[in-house]
Amino acid sequence: MICCTNTNNALFFTSVDEISEEIWQSLNCESNIYFQRDFLKSIEKNHPKITFSYIVLVNDKNEPTALASIQIIDFLIDGIRNDLELLIRKLKNIARKLHIFPNKKPLKLLIAGNTFVSGEHGVFINQNQDKKTIIKELAKAILHFVKSDKKLKIDAFLLKDFINESLFITDELKDFNYHPFSVEPNMMLKIDENWRNFDDYLAAMKTKFRVKARKAFKQSIEIRIEEVTAENIVNQLPEMTNLYKKVASNADFNLGDFNLETYKDLKEKLDENYVLKTYWLDDKIVGFISGVINNKSLDAHFVGIDYQLNREYAIYQRMLYDYIEIAINKKLNILNFGRTASEIKSSVGAIPQDLTMYLRHKKSIKNRILKLFLQRIQPTPFQQKFPFKK
CATH class of the missing domain: 3.40.630.30 (Gcn5-related N-acetyltransferase (GNAT))
Incomplete structure (x- = not known):
């Protein structure tokens, strides 16, 4: 020491x-x-x-x-x-x-x-x-x-x-x-206090963007979303790691590779304050999201995406809306999407924070x-x- x-x-x-x-x-x-x-x-x-x-x-x-x-x-x-x-x-x-x-x-x-x-x-x-x-x-x-x-x-x-x-x-x-x-800036969405549910968020949008959101939900209708728990995480980690590496390799600025084994500890120690969900198509994991609930903010952590299926099933777009729905349901004030993919994040309402x-x-x-x-x-x-x- x-x-x-x-x-x-x-x-x-x-x-x-x-x-x-x-x-x-x-x-x-x-x-x-x-x-x-x-x-x-x-x-x-x-x-x-x-x-x-x-x-x-x-x-x-x-x-x-x-x-x-x-x-x-x-x-x-x-x-x-x-x-x-x-x-x-x-x-x-x-x-x-x-x-x-x-x-x-x-x-x-x-x-x-x-x-x-x-x-x-x-x-x-x-x-x-x-x-x-x-x-x-x-x-x-x-x-x-x-x-x-x-x-x-x-x-x-x-x-x-x-x-x-x-x-x-x-x-x-x-x-x-x-x-x-x-x-890259942090892309940040302020959760309107009048949004009691996701439908309220959609109602606040211009028609063009609301149609885009509904299209993403229609494209992703076959995707099943599951909560990752301390009990079921072990079997999912290898495939989650593969998907994470595909996303990390596309990042414009990356200081280091995150070891997804960390999720075991974070889920165990932080429980509901650590968000972790996997996205399934039939019996295959095609994506995951993670995030930290810190006081009145939800900070998107890492995601994983099967890029070969992303366009057809609007996986990433669906993930962004799911983050928003989580923040609204938990009555949070701020959703920090983090860096990367700034334009698509701005299309769901996020603004850049330098x-x-x-x-x-x-x-x-x-x-x-x-x-x-x-x-x-x-x-x-x-x-x-x-x-x-x-």
């Missing part, structure tokens, strides 16, 4: 289990599922290739003020894909020639955030704290953490994902030579070049749809 207080007023831990009950109680962060021990432990337990660490910031009285979830991964620059494939390929080549990224070995990347979830789920700040000060202390603590363990050999640091309203705080990272950039990341290279000269590289990475453009009546 690495656990020490230093001049940056920080404690370092290498596992959730090492953080004391006293610290958890002082932070009072577990009303947010993403900072619950069960959730963090489930991710940690099922991803042995990732190095997990946790930073707890403390004040002068040794009282915890913030918690940051740290993951260290091997990131391949080829993990960045975009519709502008030719441009990205050129940028990759330039980055390699300038030795920003290694030629053959992956980049050793330290991430403060959640590798497998979009949104501000990596840094928890206790109430009544100066958030700008906390961000500065976190940046110092990360540097101290890396310098104190020579075995880490970190190439770069990434802090993710911050909404626009937080940028006046997180822009303090620029003073520590971090460079902001954006990839998410900013901050990246810095460990070496100063490469970091200055990195800034130019990041300025070229832009979210994939898409045509925003407006399906609701005014």
